Amino acid sequence: QRIRAACEHAGRSPDSVTLLAVSKTHPPETIREAADSGQLHFGENKIQEAKAKIPLCPGKCRWHFIGHLQSNKVRDAVELFEMIQSVDSLSLAQEINKRCDQAAKKMPVLLEVNIAGEASKSGYRPEKMLAELKELNHLPRIEIHGLMTVPPWAPEMEKARPYFRELRRLKERAEAVLGAPLPHLSMGMSGDFEVAIEEGATLVRIGT
Numbered sequence: 270q271r272i273r274a275a276c277e278h279a280g281r282s283p284d285s286v287t288l289l290a291v292s293k294t295h296p297p298e299t300i301r302e303a304a305d306s307g308q309l310h311f312g313e314n315k316i317q318e319a320k321a322k323i324p325l326c327p328g329k330c331r332w333h334f335i336g337h338l339q340s341n342k343v344r345d346a347v348e349l350f351e352m353i354q355s356v357d358s359l360s361l362a363q364e365i366n367k368r369c370d371q372a373a374k375k376m377p378v379l380l381e382v383n384i385a386g387e388a389s390k391s392g393y394r395p396e397k398m399l400a401e402l403k404e405l406n407h408l409p410r411i412e413i414h415g416l417m418t419v420p421p422w423a424p425e426m427e428k429a430r431p432y433f434r435e436l437r438r439l440k441e442r443a444e445a446v447l448g449a450p451l452p453h454l455s456m457g458m459s460g461d462f463e464v465a466i467e468e469g470a471t472l473v474r475i476g477t
């Protein structure tokens with residue numbers, strides 16, 4: 270209801286925003302309950318937890334990886350997830366490409382951007398992402414669908430707005446480099462998703 274209200278407020282169609290239920294730390298029973306209520310997309314941030322849990326969840330659940338991905342976990346990630354939202358280096362993308370090739374599949378990905386340049390966070394620096402974009406796009410098993418970010422934590426949601434706006438502008442620059450549209454902006458969490466929707470989010474990641 271809040272997503273719908275935020276879309277109406279922003280003059281957007283409610284269908285243009287997908288709710289990603291961040292299910293990390295939640296047991297399969299809770300996920301099943303959500304799935305039975307019509308929730309389809311779920312997000313996990315640890316491969317080990319996902320590997321144990323996903324087989325116990327309903328088959329209709331669709332899984333997104335949203336955590337920091339180490340190269341030695343890529344093979345599992347490629348098997349478990351239908352989208353990897355946290356690609357933050359060329360070497361990681363190359364490893365995903367290699368494992369997808371072996372598994373004969375393609376992987377939709379988002380490029381994670383460290384939009385505020387926080388030392389404590391993973392994610393591409395914006396200029397680095399733009400510089401590597403063409404090479405990333407040439408990896409045959411990878412489909413770049415857009416950008417993802419986690420802005421600096423703040424108690425009020427308005428504080429996040431400039432970062433969301435920045436990510437939207439960065440997506441426009443990336444589209445210019447690629448000469449093609451990127452459909453997704455994954456931004457907005459429990460504390461700030463309404464503002465993210467006003468700034469163009471298409472995927473909101475809600476945990477708490």
Ligand SMILES: *Cc1c(COP(=O)(O)O)cnc(C)c1O
Pocket residue numbers: 291293314335336419458459460474475476477
């Ligand atoms: C945990 C997590 C979320 C959900 O955050 P909430 O504030 O609990 O909604 C969203 N995105 C990422 C990358 C996360 O790790």
